[in-house]
Amino acid sequence: MRLFSYFALCLVLVSGCSTAHKPTVEATAQSAQLLRLDYVSSIDNAARQYFVYLPSGYQQNTNKKWPMLLFLHGNGERGNGLDELDYTLIHGPLYEAWVQKRDLPFIIVVPQLHMFGMDKVPYIANRSRDAIPARLTDGVPARPAMFPSDKPIVPAAIAGDMSAVPPLLPDGWERAEQDLLVIIDTVQQQFNVDAQRRYLTGISYGGFGSWYLASKQPELFAAVAPIVGWGHPDLMAPIAHAKTPLWVFAAGRDLAINKNYFYPGIERLRQLGHDNVRFSMLEQAGHDAWKQVYAGSDLYQWLLQQHKTAAK
Template sequence: MKMKNIFLTFLLTLVTMISSYAQKENLSSEELLRVAYISQYDNTAREYFVYLPKGYSNNPNKKWPILMFLHGNGERGNGTDELDYVMIHGPLYEAWVQKRDLPFIMIVPQLHMFDMEKLGIDYINGRSTDWIPKRLKNGVPERPQPEISQENFTGTIANDSIPSREFILKYGWNNVQEDLMSMINKTLADYNTDKNRIYLSGLSFGGYGTWYTASKNPNVFAAINPVVGYAYPELMKPIADAKIPIWNISGGKDTSVPAQYFYTGINKLKELGYHNIRLTVHEDTGHVETWRRVYGGQDIYDWLLNQSK
């Protein structure tokens, strides 16, 4: 009798394992869609990416979280034949190119050029389509080699003389707020989404864009993750009032967006009585390597998925 029970238990376990494996094998593949729109900024025809995660089509009753990603300065373009530049960095690179199972519906727009190409910036004027990573039929491409900063460790001392926003405002995500909100609203209407779990993340120019967008639309987002983007104090009150969870990340060796200027906005939030804030300084990383580590890791995705309105 005892042997019979052991055998039945073994069979039940085996059937469960096979069933679980079959379900995983039958999950629908991830999809990358190009969605057309007319920009309210300049009335031009453009596109943005919507990424549907693995298994999206299998369960029509499941509500998926939304992750909107705002890229940095070097990936901007015309939103049509230049759109693929937005895949160079960030969560879309991780999910689509590296084929990681990230359970978000992603919205990934491209910022207008705003005549930035006239400024003679090497990483814009000298960029090539060879920089755009390709999704392979089998396997994944090798990741870029880490950029090891040669700067000495000096520690980070807060500096309240935060640089002016003038340049960022002239060329930044603040100029396309109506477009961003329209993308979110269309995604909510067209796909199985959870309106209580809309997340916003961005790097560098997109890091500031994350702060700005959350400040101007504070009731939309369940959490925000600005990476190597300053928190300007004048943007903080709506974010504090809406009690948006924040994880702000900088690099201790970042000479482009130095960590010393991150504390002003964070301290403003605390002054306003808001404390659901994480500020992480990766002391050993520079500008680019900070966001590669953040999006190439798992921590930020796990944290976002645990946030809900």
């Protein structure tokens, strides 16, 4: 990866990375589960699916409310939401929970962004299903190496006037906003979700999408963590007004995203009086800094500490 409408109420259990859309016959109550939910997208009226991960213990603790984590993937994981949905397993918290079998206590929701004509982008056109990680019966697969880079570690520069800089990348998650809202509402209704602990995170294109959704739906999330996607100053006022807790991650040796562009948005939040903002510049990391972030525990622990004072 280098750079949602009526829902059918059918839950399909997925074992490993199978692309089959028919129900698997068994589910183990003690173990984590990965489900597919069917929906018809408001964008093109096409049938699609998205992943819902249920953590270990969900089936036994029927009265427990679980935090929900919505993950927005990057550009390289776009697809048709059917046989291509498994590409969303390559990166992010779902990779950690399902493939690496980590006990992450979240209901993780992972939709797939429409292609919107980007199937000709080389790293999408040339992608292979071999890159989709398998959930092993025993053990876990080796983690992929970080992207190599010869870019030197240098200080950030002043970005200057951002008024001429577009706030979003082309054909991003903003086009799926209504689908995302219906997805969130459906998961909220069908599963034991704690409405005071709904979280949002995303990488690259999904980082930009996280900023956008946080700005357009500022009361929806208890915390937001965009990774290697900067937020434009024009998006900051609703976020600051809602005082949404933020943890923003940038990569110092990012070859895809200009690290200098993170600072104007963060400064705009400060000017607006928003003081619940963490900003981590991982100077040694490249664009795939999300591997380091999601492989650790700090972000998940921080998210779990964030609560809305009232459910929406």
